[in-house]
Amino acid sequence: MQHNPKKINSELNPNVSVDCVIFGFDLEQLTVLLIDRGEISSAFGPRLALPGNLIYDNENLDMAANRVLDELTGLKNIYLEQVGAFGDPDRIHKESDREWLKSIRAEPEARVITVAYYTLVTMSQYKPQASSFAKNADWVPVNEIKELAFDHFEILQAAKEKLKQKIKIQPIGFNLLPEKFTLSQLHRLYESILDKPLDKRNFRRKIQKLDILTSLREKQRGVPHKPSLLYKFNEEKYQELTQTGFDNFGF
Amino acid sequence: MQHNPKKINSELNPNVSVDCVIFGFDLEQLTVLLIDRGEISSAFGPRLALPGNLIYDNENLDMAANRVLDELTGLKNIYLEQVGAFGDPDRIHKESDREWLKSIRAEPEARVITVAYYTLVTMSQYKPQASSFAKNADWVPVNEIKELAFDHFEILQAAKEKLKQKIKIQPIGFNLLPEKFTLSQLHRLYESILDKPLDKRNFRRKIQKLDILTSLREKQRGVPHKPSLLYKFNEEKYQELTQTGFDNFGF
DNA sequence: TTTGGATAGTGTAAATTTGACACAAAGCTA
């Protein structure tokens, strides 16, 4: 008897899919993990698409998003937020799209609603070439993406906007950084997400005053310039802070 | 040949529904338009539910939400915002829920994803008793709602939170007020949505400095106290303001 | 007509936050 007996008879729901905008940060700019659909689509439209799949009838939406992420990257327990539902009846236009859908077991004629999620991943935890399943996946800088398959470009824009708003309310950016990071890296991260320059000194002053960083007695090594001090995110301090109702992490 | 030939064969999609959180403001508190499902459910669970319905295969999600709103209230061109998708596979528990679903032509066995929207309505534009279709609909103060059918209570909470965040970025509250309103009414509206008291003088100073209100040379009449001046929302000034990138309407 | 009840409308001072701005220190490399 397995854990979830329902799973035995579980079927893919032909009408509902989940797409994931998997954000990473290469310490310079915001990136997204995209699937290259290959030659099959090159003559018709964009090769790149968001990872996604149909959902099973016995899983809820968050589970489905986590599954898609797990299947692609092997990562679990990742920060995940819903962007919303997308579903123009004519969102699938091209022959190439139909071929692609067949290849992932979806029914190309069906009208599909997709529920989009974004996730925040520490890029160093996942290198595409390490996964056999995802040999066609790769990190692409957000600003270089001009088009995507289906309505995925629209979804990406919506995800960026949600992230931008969310980070003003909750310091979720730490999910994109390694455990130890420098203030400059955090600074560049905020600039990437908010898509505007932030004054260095003012940024540091403000983030330090929040008192949710633990300063480590440790410096960067091997950089060809003055090494930076390293910091950790302080979960406990953050919890204390929010329990007072504080929700202004904006710049 | 009609505009959209697909419409001829349009069918209800048994897997996807739309639910609407229709917010109103009775000049005292925030309210929501709910459907009373009647005796059929009284022995089993909450009678009250959000208005909603399955979507047609040929309409997009926003259209479906507008349709639900229109069918219930006759209102068109209403401010509308997506809350998100909800869809636990086991969100329909009770026999009464199945009965109810049958009565709105939904398939009770199917796994249904629902896409929730919230809308902002000027309450005076719609009095439930005026509509024959919606003889079982009524405005209920948000703070008095303790439970709802299905997962609608969860949806309502999410909608409230979205609204709270949104009003800090865009002055959408005016959609809940009549064309002419007083600063005190606007003040109470913000307090209702943000769910916290706001200092009267500070509120007035801040909202006036935004310069998106037109002061009318007209007073309230028939109130048993000093009558208030009336104001209108100034759409043009608002557009000017936002075109500079301004997005801080928060309190 | 007078009085009492209710809400509208108004200003200021202190504290906090924001925004603009420049240079010395530390490590690496050639």
Next chain:
DNA sequence: TAGCTTTGTGTCAAATTTACACTATCCAAA
């Protein structure tokens, strides 16, 4: 050891936020 690169730091002026109390105006009831 000289030069390159990035880190790390302080101040001042302006703007914003917070806390706070009394008079004015209308209606209703006596």
